[in-house]
Amino acid sequence: MSKVILDKNNCIGCAACTIYAPDQYEMDNNTGKAILTQGKCTEEQCNLAISEGEIDIHTEAAQSCPMSCIHVFGTDGKEVTE
Amino acid sequence: MPSLNGRMIEIMSPAGSWAALRAAVNAGANSVYFGVGQLNMRAKGAVNFDIKDLEEIASYCTKNDVKTYLTVNTILYNHDITLMKQVIDEAKRAGITAIIASDLSAIQYTHSIGMELHISTQCNISNIEAVKFFANFADVVVLARELPLQQIADICTAIKEENITGPSGKLVQVEVFAHGALCVAISGKCYMSIATENSSANRGACRQNCRHSYKVIDQETGDELVLENEYIMSPKDLCTVTFLDKILDSGVSVLKLEGRGRPAEYVDTVTRVYREAAEAYLAGEFTKEKGQAWTTELETVFNRGFWQGGYYLGKKLGEWSGVYGSKTTTKKILLGRISHYFVKAQVAECTIETNEVDLGDKLLITGPTTGVLYVTPEEIRLDDTAVKHAKKEDVISFVVPERVRKTDKVYIIKNKEDD
Numbered sequence: 001m002s003k004v005i006l007d008k009n010n011c012i013g014c015a016a017c018t019i020y021a022p023d024q025y026e027m028d029n030n031t032g033k034a035i036l037t038q039g040k041c042t043e044e045q046c047n048l049a050i051s052e053g054e055i056d057i058h059t060e061a062a063q064s065c066p067m068s069c070i071h072v073f074g075t076d077g078k079e080v081t082e
Numbered sequence: 083m084p085s086l087n088g089r090m091i092e093i094m095s096p097a098g099s100w101a102a103l104r105a106a107v108n109a110g111a112n113s114v115y116f117g118v119g120q121l122n123m124r125a126k127g128a129v130n131f132d133i134k135d136l137e138e139i140a141s142y143c144t145k146n147d148v149k150t151y152l153t154v155n156t157i158l159y160n161h162d163i164t165l166m167k168q169v170i171d172e173a174k175r176a177g178i179t180a181i182i183a184s185d186l187s188a189i190q191y192t193h194s195i196g197m198e199l200h201i202s203t204q205c206n207i208s209n210i211e212a213v214k215f216f217a218n219f220a221d222v223v224v225l226a227r228e229l230p231l232q233q234i235a236d237i238c239t240a241i242k243e244e245n246i247t248g249p250s251g252k253l254v255q256v257e258v259f260a261h262g263a264l265c266v267a268i269s270g271k272c273y274m275s276i277a278t279e280n281s282s283a284n285r286g287a288c289r290q291n292c293r294h295s296y297k298v299i300d301q302e303t304g305d306e307l308v309l310e311n312e313y314i315m316s317p318k319d320l321c322t323v324t325f326l327d328k329i330l331d332s333g334v335s336v337l338k339l340e341g342r343g344r345p346a347e348y349v350d351t352v353t354r355v356y357r358e359a360a361e362a363y364l365a366g367e368f369t370k371e372k373g374q375a376w377t378t379e380l381e382t383v384f385n386r387g388f389w390q391g392g393y394y395l396g397k398k399l400g401e402w403s404g405v406y407g408s409k410t411t412t413k414k415i416l417l418g419r420i421s422h423y424f425v426k427a428q429v430a431e432c433t434i435e436t437n438e439v440d441l442g443d444k445l446l447i448t449g450p451t452t453g454v455l456y457v458t459p460e461e462i463r464l465d466d467t468a469v470k471h472a473k474k475e476d477v478i479s480f481v482v483p484e485r486v487r488k489t490d491k492v493y494i495i496k497n498k499e500d501d
Contacts, residue, residue, distance in 0.1 A: 030164050032165035
C-alpha cells in the first residue's frame with residue numbers, strides 16, 4: 001500500500017494543496033493549516049493510505065507546497081516526492 | 083528611550099530568535115518586533131517564536147523597559163481567522179505591547195479587543211487621508227518606504243496641525259524604515275515568488291528570487307540588453323545613518339531596523355549604531371564624520387551594499403546590489419562552543435571544534451540567553467599554560483567579563499581584506 005504524510009508543523013496555510021487536489025486536501029479552520037480530508041490527523045501530522053492510482057494527485061499537491069510538507073511513499077516504502 | 087524636551091525617538095529592532103532578541107535589548111533597542119507561527123511575513127525564513135513564548139518575551143522585555151510588537155502581517159484567508167484571533171488574544175493576555183497588522187481583519191479584530199495596533203508598511207500608507215483612516219484603529223502607522231522625505235515631513239506636520247489622534251487619544255506616531263533590506267516590489271506586495279515558485283511572499287514564504295542575476299532578452303529579436311549589472315531586481319540595502327538628522331527633522335518617532343532573518347550580531351551592531359546616532363541627534367552632536375564612522379561599522383555585518391538615501395532622498399535609479407548575498411567587510415568563522423563558564427573567575431572554557439585561533443583574534447560568543455558578546459582575549463590558556471595559538475580539539479580558557487553559557491557558539495571575526 002502507498003501512503004501520504006502531511007507534516008502540519010511546517011504548513012503556513014497557503015492552501016496551494018487544496019487547489020491542486022481539492023478532493024484530497026482541505027483547510028482546517030481551527031488551525032489555519034491543511035489536512036488530508038480522509039486522513040488520520042494528530043496535532044503534528046496527517047497520515048493516509050492511498051492506492052497506486054492516487055499517487056499522482058498527491059504528488060502534484062506535494063510539488064505545489066512551498067514548505068515541502070507533503071510526503072508521498074510508494075508501495076516499496078520509498079518516498080516518491082523526494 | 084532617547085529623548086529631548088519630550089521628543090522621544092524609538093529604536094525598533096528585529097528579533098527572529100532568542101539570541102537576536104536579547105542582543106537587541108542589550109544593545110539599547112526601545113522595542114522589538116517578532117512573529118509566531120505561520121501568520122507573519124517571515125513564516126518561512128526566520129527561526130520564529132512559538133505562541134507559548136509570548137509570555138516569556140513580554141516578561142523579559144518589560145523588565146528591561148522594552149516594548150514588544152507581534153507581527154500578524156500576512157494576508158489572511160478565511161481559514162486563518164480563528165487562528166488570527168487566538169494569536170492576538172494570547173498576545174494581549176501575555177502582555178505584548180502591540181500588534182503589527184496589515185490585513186483589515188486583523189486590524190479590525192485587534193482594535194475590537196482594545197489592544198494597541200500598529201499599521202504595517204504592507205498597507206502602503208502614502209498620504210495624510212490614509213493616516214486619518216487608520217488613526218481610527220491604530221496609534222502608530224508605518225509609512226510606505228517609497229515615500230520621499232518631504233512627503234514624510236508633510237504628513238508628520240499635518241498630524242500635529244490637524245491633531246490626528248489614535249485610539250489612545252495621543253497623536254498618531256509615524257514610523258519609517260531606517261535600515262535594512264529593500265525589495266523591488268512596492269511596500270513588499272510582491273507576486274514574483276508565488277508566480278515562479280508557488281511560494282507566496284505575502285504569506286511569509288518569499289523565495290527571494292528577485293535577488294538572483296538576470297538577463298533581459300527581447301524575445302522577438304533575440305537582442306539582449308547590455309546591462310552594467312545583472313542584479314536588475316535586487317536593490318542595495320537601505321542605510322539612513324548618514325542623514326538620520328534629516329529623517330528625524332521630518333518628525334518621525336520610530337526608526338524601524340529591518341532584519342528578522344538576520345543573526346544576533348547583525349541585530350546587535352545595527353541597534354547599537356542607530357541608538358548612538360539617535361542620541362547624538364538629540365544631543366546636537368550629529369555630524370557627517372560620525373555618519374561615515376557609523377556606516378563603516380554597519381558594513382561589518384550583512385549588507386548588499388548601501389543605498390545611502392533610499393527613496394527618501396529621491397536618488398536616481400541604479401542603486402542595484404551587484405552581488406548575490408552580502409558585501410559585509412567582516413566574516414565569522416566557527417571556532418567551537420563554550421563548554422564551561424567559571425562565574426567567580428569570569429573565565430570561559432571553549433572547546434575548539436574546527437579551525438584555529440590566535441592570540442589577538444576578535445571572538446564573537448552568541449547564544450539564546452547570552453545574546454551577543456564580543457571579546458578579544460588578552461590571554462589564552464591551554465592546560466594552564468598561556469599560549470599564542472590553539473587548534474581543533476584543544477580546550478582553551480580566557481577571561482570573559484560577562485556571563486556566557488554552555489553550548490554558546492564561539493566564532494572568530496576576521497576582516498575580509500585580511501584574507
